[in-house]
Amino acid sequence: MPLYDIRCSHCEGIFEKFLNMQALHGQVACPYCKTDTVAAPLLTGGRVGLQVTERWRPRNGAEQLAGQGAAGPGAHAGAARSSVLHNCKGHSCSICLT
Incomplete structure (x- = not known):
């Protein structure tokens, strides 16, 4: 209806x-x-236009993989790998900088 x-x-x-x-x-x-x-219907506006003025772009590889606001190991700008989802033991990891 x-x-x-x-x-x-x-x-x-x-x-x-x-x-x-x-x-x-x-x-x-x-x-x-x-x-x-x-009950006579009114003629109202047909279409509504939206204009996007700013578009989100990833700042680094981690945000490209995980989305906006990604944090954690590998999310900082100087990370060797661009992955937030890594499984390290913490010993001389190039992503965690430990």
Whole structure:
């Protein structure tokens, strides 16, 4: 059932109403003035355009793999490997710098 914008012919109030096709151009109750008005749908804007002004780009390989805000071993700029998901033992690891 579609949602229509309807303007009351008595109080000029605009309200939304779910109506099936058979109920169009029939009588509906206005929620503002409580009188019956013709259910004639308004012509409203058709398309909305969005404009992206800034796009996220990874700062390093870790963010490229794991997404924005990646942290942990291998996420700093001087890391030898660009992987956040490494399995090291901590002994002379080039990623952890230990």
